Amino acid sequence: MPGDWTDYIGQIIFILFFLMLFTGMNQKIQVKLWAYDIRNKLSIIKRYADDSRSRIEEILNKLGVREPSGIVNKFMNFFMIEPVDIEPTDIIRRLDHLIRSRERIFKDSLARTLPELGKYERSLLESSLEIASVLNYVYKSIRHYLLLGEKYNNWVLLMQLQFMMPETMKLVETYYKSLDSFIKGTPIGDSVGPLVAYKIMEKGKILSKNVIEDTVVAEVWLDNRRVYVIKAEGPGSNVGKPGKVLADLVEKLSGNVDLVVTIDAALKLEGEELGEIAEGVGAAIGDPGPEKIAIERATSRHNIQLSAIVIKMGLPEALHAMKKELYEAVERTVDYLLNLIKNATKEGSTIIIAGIGNSIGVAQ
Amino acid sequence: MTFFNDPTLLLIVIILGVTVILLQLYIESRRKPRELPRITRTLLKCTKCGNVLEIDYEEGDFISLVKGKCSKCGAPMKIQAIYTIEVKQPK
Ligand SMILES: [Zn+2]
Secondary structure: OOOOHHHHHHHHHHHHHHHHHHHOHHHHHHHHHHHHHHHHHHHHHHHHHHHHHHHHHHHHHHOOOOOHHHHHHHHHOOOOOOOOOOOOOOHHHHHHHHHHHHHHHHHHHHHHHOOOOOHHHHHHHHHHHHHHHHHHHHHHHHHHHHHHHHHOOOHHHHHHHHHHHHHHHHHHHHHHHHHHHHHHOOOEHHHHHHHHHHHHHHHOEEEEEEEEOOEEEEEEEEOOEEEEEEEEOOOOOOOOOHHHHHHHHHHHOOOOOOEEEEEEEEEOOOOOOOOOEEEEEOOOOOOOOHHHHHHHHHHHHOOOEEEEEEEEEOHHHHHOEOEHHHHHHHHHHHHHHHHHHHHHOOOOOEEEEEEOOOOOOEOO | OHHHHOHHHHHHHHHHHHHHHHHHHHHHHHHOOOOOOEEEEEEEEEOOOOOEEEEEOOOOOOEOOEEEEOOOOOOEEEEEEEEEEEOOOOO
């Protein structure tokens, strides 16, 4: 039958399709879908951020703080302004000063509200607060860009945001899950450095042990060599000041050191094996700068060989409770290190070994 | 415009399309290596005879803590490691 009404409907749909293509309507639909997807994921991030916050408030409550939200708020919104870098003169000193000030403010205000709180519990609380503030920051940034994109109808911004979401979600999950370790105080993947240092201490005979700036320096007699082992003080969540302590030690020994070895966790490339060990030269330490430069300056001034051993892992493995594979890597690293010392130095030499990383769950 | 006129043909095309998408999603979810749940364990080692024992982690454990007595010689045991292992799930 000619002129069937369904025929007209088909034509109208076709024309509408064409019009949409030319007027950009299809893109508007696409943008709406993107925004919808981002909003969904944002609500998951919010749940993570709120949950981490309430877990910390609960802990504070148990410790006897009546108004925990005040403290949590203060830490969540705390910021640090990067020093001027177009004028690099003494930038390291300025940066170091800011990092130390931040740490002091954190410590002091926690000590003020919870004076009877032990060093160990305080360090765990500090790290947990830092994780919660990262989650909160990610939530606020994503929300900012989503609202901005919608406000100015900037669909390129929304598209970028939408494409970034899978990675962001992975990061957020990683941080959220790491809260478990920091609340309980179990060693994390990043603790491999301090753990290697601890194992070296155990292997030899300890002659002396000091704690300087949250960092342990142990003098160990091992294989007829004088070995100074440096690690952050455990078992609290703490990275110490290994760079500065190492530099001071080199000066104290007036440069009479034959070998300096730094051991740290390193981010593996996608596809690389978890727990792979690699040796190289340089200071294996991932701080913003001050600690690393201290090691480089001290060793170059006295012309000391600076070796580095890294254990490779992904970011989730570095922040979550230590996997058994990483513990096995630690044992292999200890053997590797003992071999390195035997081959690179003679009997009677002086060696410094610094296990870099967070000492959570690893005492000395 | 016979395509729009024939409802059965349209239905077949839609069903086919949906099946292909669902199949692809299913294959993708199968290919992803899913992470098994993990539990935390504490490794103890005798300070005298070197006897090794792995137990469940308890809150407050940390490496170098002296905990418990050796079942063989009675000497104190020290925590050597705390790590997570995969829990084997029955299929
Ligand atoms: Zn025993």
